Amino acid sequence: MGIDYQPESTTIRTDVLVVGSGPIGAIYARKLVEAGHKVLMVDAGAQETEIPGEHKKNITDMTLNDFSNVIQNDLTPLSSSMPSAAATLAIGGMSTHWTCVTASPHPNLEAPKLFSESKWNSLISEAQDLLHTNSTVLDASTRQDNLKNFLNASGHSFKSTPLACQKDENGKVIYSSTASILSPILSSKNFTLLPHHLCTNLHNQNSKVTSASLTSLSTNSKISVIAEQYILAAGAVLTPQIIYNSNMSQELPALGRYLTERMVAFCQIKLDKKFSVNDGEVNIMQGASEGKKWVTMINREAHQYGQLPEDVDSGDVLDVRCMSVVEPNVENRVEFGEKGSDGMPTPSFKVSPSIYDMKLAAKMMVEVQSLATTLGSFVTEPTIMPLGTALHLSGTTRAGESVETSVVDSNSKVWGVDNLYLGGCGVIAEGMACQPTLTAVGYALQGAEGVKTALSA
Structure with a gap:
């Protein structure tokens, strides 16, 4: 792997380089700084909030329609071949506007097979603590x-x-994000955050990354980072994009493949009067099961879709949403082509739901319609949303037991490269119905232990 390379004139040295400032990159950074290591975090996006990576719901009061517009403006489409798939290029990534749903994966259907049950339960428990996960915030809602x-x-x-x-202390809900994860280390002398810096490629010799190339998007200057360990946590598309641009893809046949994304059935309802007389917000869910491989959610949330017409009273309106397990398929993938103006190869998607996936989608539609008619009347008709709408792309840098069918091992270390680790939903190998962030954090916690062990050695 790798190409001949001479370091640029501007060089930064650190123990660990973390590329990507979303919640997964933040988990890696926090665990490593707390262990006494020097961490440089870089992101191509800008710092849009005073506290880096703050959830925008915490700093502004908006209607759900207005916040949906904020989300739309924050999303950058990844490819015309799947217009609904998008990324958020900012410090904090999608944690600046995510719904904060952190349900645990079903132990048989969704939990990773690489870990023992006790090990995975321990990782998930720590992930829940770090994200301040709870199910009681709406307990007062009748x-x-x-x-x-x-x-x-x-x-x-x-x-x-x-x-x-x-x-x-005032009873206001504070949503977790990169800001809350990084808060204990933001003032540490061992932590540096550089916004507006694009990592274009890594340089690899003798199965080891020797440096990373950055471009300052503010000055267009070039920077070389020399670290002991490198972590890419830039998302399920931009992470494999960097690896591809680093001439590493030939030795990683699974790179970009096994892409999964949830099928989504969605509608909005106006609650029947017998329910609307009760006060309080609603956010309830039914997890996936062996006989029903999808998650069902009833709430009213801001997404990049689902805005209500201005003349509709939102007080008694709820969203009904089902998201299904999509089985991993080696042919479903993201590929990279000619380079764009930023010097990065352009992604394109080749994804086709299977007959099995479509049958599940049909069953979800039945469930959405049944719940809607039981609870009230339609505001928007049930529909299967375009693929990519869930913004939960996974599997493109999946973890596994061999280089033939995966990109990283159980510690999220890239096969054949001694000091390169990955993070994010891309490492999730299983098809999932529930939101994947908590699972990705679990992988990252295990990965951070691998990095700490390597640094100690």
Whole structure:
């Protein structure tokens, strides 16, 4: 792997380079700084909040429609071949506007097979603590309790949605993000954050990364970073893009393949009057099961879709959403072509849902329609959303047991490269219905242990 390379004139030395400032990069940075290591974090995006990576809900009061517009403006489409797939190029990444849903993966359907049950439970428990996950933030909502009890009495199994947030001393909900993860290390002399710096490629000799090339997007100057360990946590598309641009793809046949994304069935309903008389917010979910391989959520949230017409009273409107497990398929992939103006190869997607995936989608539509008609009347008709809408692309740098079918091992270390680790939803090998962030954090915690061991050695 690799190409001949001479370091640029401007050089930065550090123990660890972390590329990407989303919650996964932040987890790596925090764990390594707390262990006494020097970490440089870089991101191509700007710092848009006073505290780096703050959730924008924490700093502004907006209607859900207005916040949906914020999300739309923050999303950068990744490719015309899947227009709904997008990334957020900013310090904090998608954690600046995510819904904070942190449900645990189903132990048989979604949990990684690379870890023992006890090991994975330990990783998930730590991930929940770091993200401040709880299911009690809406306990005071009588509407939520009544809806949950009504549905469960008819054979469902809805629970309060686990959310990454906590209440401050005034009772305000503070949503978790990169800012809350990094808060203990932001003032550390061992932590440096560089916004507006694009990592274009890594240089590899003798199965070891020797340096990384950065471009300052503010000055267009070139910087070389020399580190002991390198971590790419730039998302399920931009991470393999950097690896591809580093001439490493030939030795990693699974790179960009096994791409998974959730199928989404969605509608909006106006609650029946017998429910609308109750007060409080609603956020409940029913997890995937062996006989029903999808997650069902009932809430009212801001997404890049689902805005209500201005003349519709939003007070009694709820979203009903189902997201299904999509089985990994080696042919579903992201590929990279000619370089764009930023010097990076252009991504394109080749993804086709299987017959099995489409059958699940049809069953989800039945569930959405049944719940909608049970609870109220349609505001928007049920529909299968375009692929990529969930913004949960996974699998493109998947973890596994061999280089033939995966990109990283159980420690998220790239096969054949001694000091390169990956993070994010790309490492998730299993098809998942639930939101993948918590699972990605679990992988990152294990990866951070691998990096710490390597640094100690």
